Amino acid sequence: MTGSKTAVLLKKVNKRYFLRNSFDNKPFLALQNINLKIKQGEKIAILGDNGAGKTTLLKMIAGIAEPSTGQVKTSGKVVSLIDITAGFHQEFSGRENIYLNAILLGLRPKNVKNLEQEIIDFAGLGEFIDQPIYTYSSGMVLRLGFAVAIHAQPDVLILDEGIIVGDQDFQKKAYDSVEEIFAKGKTIVLSSHMLPLLKRLCQRFVWLEHGQIMMDGGQEVLLEYKKHRANLQIENLPSNKNASLLFDFLKNLPIGEKFVATASSGSMEPLILKGDEIEVERVDFANLKKGDVIAFWNDALQNVVVHRFYKLEQGKIVTKGDNNLVADVGYVEKENFLGKVSGF
C-alpha cells in the first residue's frame, strides 16, 4: 500500500513560541529539529504526553502554523480534522454550516451539492438540518462536523484526538468510516490517546517528548511509550489470588489517577477488542454522563467489566456492552464503580 513518493517532508523544523508578559518575552521551543519523512499511503501515529508538541506538529503539516526555521513540504490535498466543528456558526442552519465547514476542508460548494444528502443522512439529523445549530445538542453538532469531514476526500488526512464522537451508535458508524478511509490507502497522520485504536490502524509510530522526536519506528515504539506512560501497571501487582483485594486497591486510588488494563472479552466491540489495552481514569461517580464508557467491579465474575452508561435507574447506572449479542446488562453503584475509560 505504501508508495515510494513522499507525501510529507519536514526538514530541520523548529517552532518557537514566546511566553509573553509585560516586561520580557521568553522563547519557548515547541518543536526542536524535527526531521520527518512520510511516504504516500503511510499511516503514522504521533504519540506523546500533553504538551509534548503533538498538536504543533500536526498544525505544521496541515499548514495552519508556519515553522520558525526549517521546511515543511506536502504534496496533494491536506485536510486536517483538528477540530471538526471549527467552521460552524451558531446562528446558521445545519445545511448552511455544511457548506461553511466544507470550504474550510477544501470542498467547493458545487461538489458539496452532490454530497449534501449523504452528509445529512450520515449525521442522522433529519429535519433538524434546517434549524440553526444553536438549537442542536452538542452531540448533534459533533455528528454533523464529523459527517462533513469524512466526505472531504483528502490525499493527506490529519486527525487529532477526539475524532470518534457522538453516542454509541454514531461512534460505531464513525469508527467504521475512519477504518474505511484507512483502507483506501491515503496518507494519514494521527494523534490520539486511544492507544488500542492506534495499534490496530497504524504501522509507524513517532514518539514526541519536549518537542523532540524520542523514537520513530514500528510497534516497538508504542510499547516503549506505554511503559513510559502507565504510572501503574496491573501486571506489576502481585498476582491476584484475591481479586477483590485488587479491586479495593484500585477503588482507593485518588480521583484523577489512571491505570491500564487489558480487555479480556469482546463486549465493547468494535471500539475495544479483546487484548486491547485501555486506560481507566478515576473520576467522580456523580460526574458520569450517559454514553460514557465506564469500568466497574462485577461480583459474580470477580472481575472488572467495561461497559457503556446506558441509563439511570433509581440511582443505579444501568450499563450495556456495545456488542449486545455478547454482553449482559450491568448495574453500577458508587460502591462498585472504578473509573471512566479515557478516549471515548
Added chain:
Amino acid sequence: MQKDNLLYYLDFVWLLTKKEIKLRYKRTFLGLLWVILNPLLQMLIIGLVFQFFVPMKIENYFLFLFAGLLPWGFFANSLLRTTPLLVQERALMQKAAFPREVLVVAAVLANLFHTLVASGVFLFFLTFLQGNLMDALWFFISRLFLSAFFFGFFLLFVLATCLIVSALYVRVRDLNFVVQLSVQLLFYGVPIVYGLSMLPEIFRQILYFNPLVSFIEIFRYFFLGGEFNLTSTSVVALLSFPYLLVALRIFRKESKNFDDWF
C-alpha cells in the same frame, strides 16, 4: 491546478461574504431595510444639527450629506469591522488552513454590498428628480456606469487599508483604540458635513493629502455635480492598485506570525 485554486479561492470569498451579509440581518424584523435606513437616519440626525443648530450654507444639504455618507460609511464600517476581525476569528485560524486574507476580503465585500444597495436607492431617487424621461434615462445610465467605475477603485483602497490595519492589529492591540478614535476624528477631516470650497486654500491643499477626500469628492460630483480636484483624484486612482499589492504583501508577511501572537 492553478485554475482550480483560483476558483476555490473565489468560492471561499463568495461563501464568506454571503455569510457576513446574512449574519448581519439574521433575526431582525426590518432585515435588509436597515441597509438604507441606516445612512438615511444618519443623514437626518446630522442634517438636523447642521441645518437648524449650526446652519450650513449649502443647497440641498440633505442630499449633499447623503452623498458623502455613502462612501464614508463603506470606509468606516469596513475598517471598524476588520480591525479586530482576525483576533475574533482566532479559533478558526488555529484549526483550519486557509488563506487568511479571505476573512478580511469577505467582510469588506459584505460592506460593499450594503453600500451598493444604498447607493442604488439613492440613484433611483435622484433619477426621479430629473425633469423629463430622456434626462432621467441618461442620468441613470451614466451614473450607474460612473459609480461602478468609482467603487472599483474605492474597493481597492478600502481593502488595502483594512488588510494592513487588521494584520498589524494582531501584534499591536492598541490599534483598535487608535482606529476607533481616528474614525471619529476623520469624520470631520473629510468633506462630509461641509464642502471643501468653504475652507481656506491652505487647508484644502493639506486635506488633499488624505485619499479619502478625493474619493468622497468625486463620488459626490458624479451624483450631485459641483467641483472636484482632477489632479488629486487621478493620483489617488492610479495609486490604489499598487497600494493594494503592497498591502497584500504586508498581510502575507504578517500572517506567517499570526500564530505566535494569538
